[in-house]
Amino acid sequence: MPLSRRLTLTQYLIEQRRRFPGASGDLNALILDVSIACKAIARAVAFGELAESTAGNAGGGVNVQGEVQKKLDVVSNEMFIATAEWSGHLAGMASEEMDQPYQIPRPFPRGKYLLVFDPLDGSSNLDVNVSVGSIFSILRAPDDAVESGRDLTEADFLQPGSTQVAAGYALYGPATMLVMSVGDGVVGFTLDLNLGEFKLTHPHITVPADTQEFAINGSNSRFWEPPIKRYVDECLAGKTGPRGKDFNTRWIASMVAEAHRILMRGGVFMYPRDTKDPARHGRLRLLYEANPIGFLMEQAGGRASTGRQPVLGVKPSELHQRIGLVFGSRNEVERIERYHREPATRDSGNPLFSERSLFRD
Numbered sequence: 001m002p003l004s005r006r007l008t009l010t011q012y013l014i015e016q017r018r019r020f021p022g023a024s025g026d027l028n029a030l031i032l033d034v035s036i037a038c039k040a041i042a043r044a045v046a047f048g049e050l051a052e053s054t055a056g057n058a059g060g061g062v063n064v065q066g067e068v069q070k071k072l073d074v075v076s077n078e079m080f081i082a083t084a085e086w087s088g089h090l091a092g093m094a095s096e097e098m099d100q101p102y103q104i105p106r107p108f109p110r111g112k113y114l115l116v117f118d119p120l121d122g123s124s125n126l127d128v129n130v131s132v133g134s135i136f137s138i139l140r141a142p143d144d145a146v147e148s149g150r151d152l153t154e155a156d157f158l159q160p161g162s163t164q165v166a167a168g169y170a171l172y173g174p175a176t177m178l179v180m181s182v183g184d185g186v187v188g189f190t191l192d193l194n195l196g197e198f199k200l201t202h203p204h205i206t207v208p209a210d211t212q213e214f215a216i217n218g219s220n221s222r223f224w225e226p227p228i229k230r231y232v233d234e235c236l237a238g239k240t241g242p243r244g245k246d247f248n249t250r251w252i253a254s255m256v257a258e259a260h261r262i263l264m265r266g267g268v269f270m271y272p273r274d275t276k277d278p279a280r281h282g283r284l285r286l287l288y289e290a291n292p293i294g295f296l297m298e299q300a301g302g303r304a305s306t307g308r309q310p311v312l313g314v315k316p317s318e319l320h321q322r323i324g325l326v327f328g329s330r331n332e333v334e335r336i337e338r339y340h341r342e343p344a345t346r347d348s349g350n351p352l353f354s355e356r357s358l359f360r361d
């Protein structure tokens with residue numbers, strides 16, 4: 001299709017809204033605000049070390065999760081707030097970089113949606129100029145909060161991922177992309193730098209059901225639970241192992257970039273629950289990492305799971321809750337779930353315990 005005939009994000013959203021004649025347009029406007037924040041972040045990220053005001057760590061700051069904050073983590077968070085708070089479409093926001101929910105300041109009207117986001121995912125990769133991204137999830141605010149306009153509490157955000165109205169991410173790679181779903185499949189837009197507009201380049205993103213590629217941080221292998229050890233072990237055994245085929249591995253350490261690769265060509269990503277730190281049940285955060293990416297995977301025909309249950313069915317207990325996460329090609333994710341259900345014993349013939357196992361105990 002010639003470039004000029006591609007829909008812009010605005011046109012795509014208008015077209016979607018025509019399917020729902022009663023829709024107010026608030027969701028469209030909110031998504032457009034998010035896209036503007038993402039364009040601003042894309043510009044800020046692209047300056048790299050040249051941008052003295054945004055390069056490096058934020059004055060010794062750590063976020064609520066005890067992680068070192070980059071200046072760009074903080075700046076990106078501010079960009080989301082500044083573009084989304086004034087519009088009247090939001091009842092409140094929550095983000096990785098804010099301990100508590102963000103209340104929409106009083107001069108601005110309050111609306112019916114909640115915006116939950118990871119303003120910059122994979123930010124440790126900024127030092128090495130590797131792709132990073134922003135992740136967002138849109139939920140409905142509880143009715144009483146919308147009617148009364150009251151301040152929001154943490155509990156208002158603790159909704160399972162299956163209730164998301166829309167979710168997506170921006171990827172700041174060689175090209176900037178916006179990939180999202182409003183619950184009707186997954187679409188991808190590429191930022192046209194000449195126009196400063198996102199153009200629809202990927203109208204029907206689907207995840208192949210099978211794959212020969214998996215992504216996991218192998219340095220944690222000694223902390224993995226048996227089902228994950230078994231799965232990885234079987235993949236690594238290749239053609240002559242139980243899977244009868246060779247697998248590739250990938251690890252970018254930007255989940256958003258891994259999710260994008262999987263949406264483009266399949267694969268499976270694992271950051272499973274492990275025994276590294278008994279105080280936490282996984283590395284990634286449920287509300288602004290696992291749920292939005294899980295929503296996209298399911299909408300694209302893939303699958304997202306904790307290993308034990310579909311991630312979108314988990315009832316959150318905390319705003320910054322961490323969770324084990326496995327997502328990607330459906331047949332592989334289902335296999336990993338099956339391994340979680342099957343007891344692994346030394347007598348079961350499980351290759352985890354075989355002499356040739358690379359990850360044997």
Ligand code: AHG
Pocket residue numbers: 067096118120121122123124217253254255256271283
């Ligand atoms: P964030 O930069 O928002 O804190 O998230 C980083 C996450 C995720 O993107 C990535 O998959 C993972 O951390 C990388 O973990 P390791 O450092 O264990 O590789």
Ligand code: MN
Pocket residue numbers: 118120121122289
């Ligand atoms: Mn992140």
Ligand code: MN
Pocket residue numbers: 073096118119120121122123
């Ligand atoms: Mn982040």
